[in-house]
Amino acid sequence: MKTFVVKIIFIFCAIAGFCQKSLVSYDDIKYLLHNxxxxxxxxxxxxxxxxxxxxxxxxxxxxxxxxxxxSFVNINMRADGKRLFMEIETNxxxxxxxxxxxxxxxxxxxxxxxxxxxxxxxxxxxxxITINDTMPYNPIKKDYDMQIVxxxxxxxxx
Numbered sequence: 001m002k003t004f005v006v007k008i009i010f011i012f013c014a015i016a017g018f019c020q021k022s023l024v025s026y027d028d029i030k031y032l033l034h035n036x037x038x039x040x041x042x043x044x045x046x047x048x049x050x051x052x053x054x055x056x057x058x059x060x061x062x063x064x065x066x067x068x069x070x071s072f073v074n075i076n077m078r079a080d081g082k083r084l085f086m087e088i089e090t091n092x093x094x095x096x097x098x099x100x101x102x103x104x105x106x107x108x109x110x111x112x113x114x115x116x117x118x119x120x121x122x123x124x125x126x127x128x129i130t131i132n133d134t135m136p137y138n139p140i141k142k143d144y145d146m147q148i149v150x151x152x153x154x155x156x157x158x
Contacts, residue, residue: 021047021048022047022048022049022065022073023073023092023094023095023098024047024073024075024088024095024098024099025098025099025102026099026102026103026106026121026124027102028043028047029086029099029124029148030123030124031043032044032077032084032086033084033086033124033125033148033150033154033156034154034155034156034157035156035157036079036084036156036157037059037061037077037079037084037156040061040077040084041054041061044063044075047065048065049063049064049065049073049075050063050064050065051063052064052074058078059078059079059080060076060077060078060079061076061077061078062074062075062076062077063075063076063077067092071090071091071092071141072089072090072091072092073088073089073090073092073095074088074089074090075087075088076088076089079156082155082156083150083152083154083155083156084150084156085147085148085149085150086147086148087145087146087147087148088144088145088146088148089143089144089145089146090143090144090146091134091141091142091143091144092144093141093142093144095144096129096131096142096144096146099127099129099146103119103121103124103127106121106122106123106124107119107120107121107122108120108121108122115130115131116128116129116130117129117130117131123151124148124150124151124154125148125149125150125151125154126148126149127146127147127148127149128146128147128149129144129145129146129147130144130145131143131144131145132145
């Protein structure tokens with residue numbers, strides 16, 4: 001009986017770990033902001049994202065991933081000189097929870113004003129999160145818009 005319970009727990013942990021493999025955490029964002037767009041392409045494709053738009057002239061990239069239950073995660077990245085800016089649009093609550101939990105130990109400040117959660121994160125920058133209802137309305141799903149602005153001293157390596 002004990003081995004059965006241990007096997008069930010192990011399978012559950014493996015499934016939970018596999019599901020979060022494609023979601024973006026603090027460490028992933030830190031890596032992406034410190035590296036150029038070509039490394040971001042490689043990194044996000046390895047995580048299971050597809051390149052939706054790639055514009056080399058304006059240095060914009062859009063990555064997308066959809067799941068079987070209709071959830072999506074879109075990551076928009078823009079290079080401005082040596083700095084990168086990120087925006088994550090999703091209706092996946094696990095992505096929202098993973099990001100909040102992974103930055104919790106690195107928080108310098110957090111605030112809530114006019115429906116926008118803002119976090120100042122050590123060695124990363126600022127994260128602004130807006131939560132809206134989905135269209136058509138679904139009480140279980142929300143739309144999350146997360147904007148990540150790196151500190152002015154964080155530049156991308158070539």
